Amino acid sequence: MAVEKRRPAVVPVAGFTDSGRPTVSRTAAEAESEEDFLRQVGVTEMLRAALLKVLEARPEEPIAFLAHYFENMGLRSPANGGAGEPPGQLLLQQQRLGRALWHLRLAHHSQRTAFNNNVSVAYECLSAGGRKKKPGLDGRTYSELLKRICRDSEAPEEVVAPLLRKIQCRDHEAVPLGVFRAGMRTCFVLLEFVARAGALYQLLEDPGLAAADRRVGQAVLDTLEGALQAGDSDAAAPARYLEAGSRLGPDSLALAMDRAVVARRPGVPMTREEFLEKAAALFIAKIKPVG
Numbered sequence: 001m002a003v004e005k006r007r008p009a010v011v012p013v014a015g016f017t018d019s020g021r022p023t024v025s026r027t028a029a030e031a032e033s034e035e036d037f038l039r040q041v042g043v044t045e046m047l048r049a050a051l052l053k054v055l056e057a058r059p060e061e062p063i064a065f066l067a068h069y070f071e072n073m074g075l076r077s078p079a080n081g082g083a084g085e086p087p088g089q090l091l092l093q094q095q096r097l098g099r100a101l102w103h104l105r106l107a108h109h110s111q112r113t114a115f116n117n118n119v120s121v122a123y124e125c126l127s128a129g130g131r132k133k134k135p136g137l138d139g140r141t142y143s144e145l146l147k148r149i150c151r152d153s154e155a156p157e158e159v160v161a162p163l164l165r166k167i168q169c170r171d172h173e174a175v176p177l178g179v180f181r182a183g184m185r186t187c188f189v190l191l192e193f194v195a196r197a198g199a200l201y202q203l204l205e206d207p208g209l210a211a212a213d214r215r216v217g218q219a220v221l222d223t224l225e226g227a228l229q230a231g232d233s234d235a236a237a238p239a240r241y242l243e244a245g246s247r248l249g250p251d252s253l254a255l256a257m258d259r260a261v262v263a264r265r266p267g268v269p270m271t272r273e274e275f276l277e278k279a280a281a282l283f284i285a286k287i288k289p290v291g
Contacts, residue, residue, distance in 0.1 A: 056114040057106045097145055100125045104149070109188045119181045139169030142180060149187050155194045156273055159280045163190050166289045179290060190283055197224075197279035201272050211269035218270070225282050 038044050050066055059065040100122035107114035126145070127137045146168060150160040167183045169175050204212035204220060 053106060056111070056117070093141070096126055096128070097141070097148060100145060101148055101152075104184060104188075109185050109192075115185070116181065119184050120177065122184075123177050123180050137175045137180060138171065139173040139175055140171040142175045142183065143168040143171075146183060146187055149184075150191065153191045153195075154198075155191055155280075156276060158273070159194055159276045160187075160190065162281065163187065163284050163287065166284060166287055169290055183290070186287055190280065193283050194276055194280055197276055198272070200279075201275045204275075205272070206269075209269055211271055212275065214268040214270040217275050221275070221278050221282070224279060228282055228286065 054062050054065060057065065103118045103122040103125065106118050109115050122145075123137060126141050143164070146164055150157070150164065153160075163186070167186055169179070200220065201212060201217070204216050206212065
């Protein structure tokens with residue numbers, strides 16, 4: 001009876017180099033080299049930073065947010081002040097301001113950690129040196145950024161102008177990061193304060209007159225001032241005043257309005273602009289000037 005002989009199964013043997021060490025397969029080596037390349041050129045860290053920004057901001061459209069993020073990445077590195085610098089210092093300055101402004105709007109000022117991180121990035125962007133610019137942030141650039149923030153908001157210019165005069169720096173004055181951070185936070189808080197004051201005025205406004213009764217408006221402003229003073233302290237920050245103003249409950253407002261109209265005499269109208277100016281003045285009076 002014939003016996004069938006079977007060939008033993010061939011087991012793949014790892015390759016060896018002349019030194020006797022096993023070689024890595026081509027696929028594994030290519031994967032490792034690709035990973036090393038991405039890490040060496042900074043792509044891995046860049047993607048990680050982008051994903052962290054998405055988690056911080058939590059935008060409604062993450063893909064559009066990332067597209068805008070990568071589109072604005074070109075001006076962050078100080079090396080951009082070299083061969084890739086656009087012609088004209090004014091153009092470069094405007095691009096840096098736009099880049100810094102975009103970062104500052106990524107997170108609300110109440111998100112303290114995320115907001116402070118974005119402020120630091122904006123500061124680095126504006127402080128980057130170039131062919132004719134030494135590293136560092138000067139008062140002119142800092143003040144221009146404050147004006148851009150206010151101009152892009154719905155707050156009237158005459159309402160925010162007193163704050164700008166109080167926190168801006170001289171054109172050639174060096175602006176440290178601490179001053180820059182405090183100025184940005186104060187500016188954003190004031191704009192939100194003014195927006196809330198505008199919403200409050202809409203509740204007081206007579207649609208037929210397109211204005212509010214002066215007695216009612218002044219009574220509300222007096223109540224607002226009392227809330228700000230109640231929230232005052234040695235360690236008070238701009239955000240604290242915003243919180244104090246938001247504690248105006250419907251009962252306290254209704255009481256103030258009842259006291260204002262108890263005489264039942266026709267009152268002088270108070271315009272929205274006047275109301276906002278007076279409300280903003282209460283806030284600005286609490287802010288310490290720079291220097």
